[in-house]
Amino acid sequence: MPKINIACFTILFFLFSCYSKAQTENKAISTESHSTDKESVLFNTNKSDCIILPFGYPDISKRITVDAILSAIQDENKLKEINALQFEKQIKKDLVLLPEEYNVLLPFSTTVNEKYDQIKIASDFLCYGDYSLYFMAVYNTVRYAEPFIEKIYLVSTKDGKLIDMKRIYLNHQGEMGFANYTLFNIDKNYTISLQDYELSESPFQLKPLQKYQILPSGKFARYYDNDGPYKDDEEQGLIKNHHKEGKWIECKPNGSMDLQKYPQFTDPYTYLEAEYKNGLPVGTWKFYKLLQKYNEETGAPLFNTRKKGPLIYTEMYRDGELEKREFH
Numbered sequence: 001m002p003k004i005n006i007a008c009f010t011i012l013f014f015l016f017s018c019y020s021k022a023q024t025e026n027k028a029i030s031t032e033s034h035s036t037d038k039e040s041v042l043f044n045t046n047k048s049d050c051i052i053l054p055f056g057y058p059d060i061s062k063r064i065t066v067d068a069i070l071s072a073i074q075d076e077n078k079l080k081e082i083n084a085l086q087f088e089k090q091i092k093k094d095l096v097l098l099p100e101e102y103n104v105l106l107p108f109s110t111t112v113n114e115k116y117d118q119i120k121i122a123s124d125f126l127c128y129g130d131y132s133l134y135f136m137a138v139y140n141t142v143r144y145a146e147p148f149i150e151k152i153y154l155v156s157t158k159d160g161k162l163i164d165m166k167r168i169y170l171n172h173q174g175e176m177g178f179a180n181y182t183l184f185n186i187d188k189n190y191t192i193s194l195q196d197y198e199l200s201e202s203p204f205q206l207k208p209l210q211k212y213q214i215l216p217s218g219k220f221a222r223y224y225d226n227d228g229p230y231k232d233d234e235e236q237g238l239i240k241n242h243h244k245e246g247k248w249i250e251c252k253p254n255g256s257m258d259l260q261k262y263p264q265f266t267d268p269y270t271y272l273e274a275e276y277k278n279g280l281p282v283g284t285w286k287f288y289k290l291l292q293k294y295n296e297e298t299g300a301p302l303f304n305t306r307k308k309g310p311l312i313y314t315e316m317y318r319d320g321e322l323e324k325r326e327f328h
């Protein structure tokens with residue numbers, strides 16, 4: 001059973017954090033050692049602990065009401081099933097910033113991070129050819145007396161090396177009863193379905209179901225049921241072999257935009273001209289300020305008013321790897 005040094009594990013997470021705007025925000029894990037002996041994260045490689053699929057919440061596409069969602073989130077049997085993954089191996093660290101896909105605000109600050117210190121790797125995992133996919137849980141130890149799993153990431157590895165990671169579960173309790181949830185299901189073909197829910201003053205937003213697939217490279221890519229032209233409120237482009245291909249236009253919240261550093265950009269949305277090959281980013285990506293109007297009563301963006309503003313920065317990709325970022 002191979003041992004991976006914490007420092008190496010940290011470097012791998014840092015390198016990954018530079019990997020992809022397609023996975024969006026670039027973050028990192030840093031760890032600490034409390035003794036002269038170097039601590040290590042131990043990945044389980046016992047094939048007898050491989051999970052039998054499907055796994056997760058199989059009926060998430062049918063849960064379209066607040067009551068149906070809350071019943072799933074609070075389902076004790078399902079929570080026991082998730083905890084049965086045996087989250088036993090803890091990662092020690094001073095500060096954790098994890099990649100987020102869905103513009104959910106991270107509950108981290110200098111003060112909070114002093115307590116927000118439980119991240120564990122599960123013993124049970126998914127076997128996918130030469131790859132091992134581990135579940136990594138982030139516990140909320142701040143807001144409530146009893147720690148609970150707030151986030152779960154699926155971590156793709158090969159020979160003990162990190163390839164990619166994606167958040168598949170969220171139970172984030174905000175202020176004034178606001179909350180964000182993500183439920184997941186992994187079917188027998190290793191297709192990952194994610195359903196996001198947002199409870200706010202709206203009072204409820206059901207976001208479109210999104211699917212992801214594990215590529216032969218071990219990386220995660222968006223999966224679409226049908227090939228051909230695709231368009232929704234946030235993105236448009238061509239689907240080929242169930243993945244993004246060629247030129248795409250994407251108008252989404254951009255977590256990499258530092259609004260304090262660039263106050264002229266009054267909101268985190270950007271207008272992105274992207275390019276994909278076999279579902280992975282390639283070539284030069286151009287991020288522009290997104291110009292759009294908002295509903296005066298609800299504050300919601302008016303999609304038909306969206307247009308490209310001034311160029312903010314560019315990213316250069318090769319075979320899915322981020323090579324360079326330049327601000328303009």
